[in-house]
Amino acid sequence: MSGDGFRIEIISLVNKFRSPAPSSPRTRENVPSGYGTREQCRPFVAAAALGFSIPSPFGWGFCLPDDVPTGARSFRSPITGGCADRLFYVLDDPAYGFEHNQFSIPDEIAKLAGPFLIPGLSFFNRSDQQDMVKLHLPYIFRTHEDCGLLFLPPINRDNGSRLNIMSGLVETGWYADAVNLAIELPSMPSAIHIAAGETIAQAVPMAMDAAKSDLVLLAQHRRKARDTLSAMAEWKNQHDKDRSAYKRLSKVHHLKEESSELVS
Numbered sequence: 484m485s486g487d488g489f490r491i492e493i494i495s496l497v498n499k500f501r502s503p504a505p506s507s508p509r510t511r512e513n514v515p516s517g518y519g520t521r522e523q524c525r526p527f528v529a530a531a532a533l534g535f536s537i538p539s540p541f542g543w544g545f546c547l548p549d550d551v552p553t554g555a556r557s558f559r560s561p562i563t564g565g566c567a568d569r570l571f572y573v574l575d576d577p578a579y580g581f582e583h584n585q586f587s588i589p590d591e592i593a594k595l596a597g598p599f600l601i602p603g604l605s606f607f608n609r610s611d612q613q614d615m616v617k618l619h620l621p622y623i624f625r626t627h628e629d630c631g632l633l634f635l636p637p638i639n640r641d642n643g644s645r646l647n648i649m650s651g652l653v654e655t656g657w658y659a660d661a662v663n664l665a666i667e668l669p670s671m672p673s674a675i676h677i678a679a680g681e682t683i684a685q686a687v688p689m690a691m692d693a694a695k696s697d698l699v700l701l702a703q704h705r706r707k708a709r710d711t712l713s714a715m716a717e718w719k720n721q722h723d724k725d726r727s728a729y730k731r732l733s734k735v736h737h738l739k740e741e742s743s744e745l746v747s
């Protein structure tokens with residue numbers, strides 16, 4: 484794939500919004516000392532740093548009526564089948580054009596895209612899906628036509644808010660609309676309280692071809708299988724000598740790839 488294959492572009496639908504940002508490999512504020520912490524595991528850290536983090540575009544929640552913050556706008560789903568004991572709420576944020584559970588669309592954008600609305604929270608029009616809610620993002624993602632974005636819960640991060648983002652692969656190479664995140668609500672009596680700007684999801688770019696990968700079981704007599712088993716023995720030998728062998732060898736591998744790209 485070309486060097487700009489995973490370039491991600493954002494087209495805003497509002498005057499001001501809380502922008503996604505590259506995901507950080509740091510997953511917690513305080514890291515214990517000593518060897519063996521998860522921060523020293525390169526696969527763990529690499530996964531946490533994939534793609535970019537998506538902040539909540541506004542403050543909102545789902546809780547018992549007595550726990551709704553002062554000044555919040557509370558409401559229930561208009562569809563039957565939801566939890567009668569808890570309320571949704573949103574917090575107005577005029578500085579970001581968000582009031583009454585709706586974003587304000589600038590005239591210049593509406594002239595190009597036609598009249599449309601962007602709610603903050605909305606609901607599935609099915610009584611058997613009232614255990615979920617949709618949170619709308621006020622911007623559009625565009626990628627290379629052969630790429631998409633895999634939306635996930637934040638990877639390897641504490642989810643103290645109990646927010647469960649449903650995973651979704653969006654074909655952002657051609658899909659020209661704002662993404663909404665489907666969120667599974669916690670069971671009683673748990674509540675959700677999300678601050679504006681709080682990280683709620685992670686988006687990972689991927690080639691759409693990867694979604695159709697083949698899985699092949701290699702017979703042990705095949706050359707590639709034998710070579711891999713020999714490489715396994717060599718890997719174990721290196722790891723016995725150096726507990727940080729994976730991190731060191733990964734850096735060497737990436738340096739070789741970069742050198743090869745420069746030569747070509």
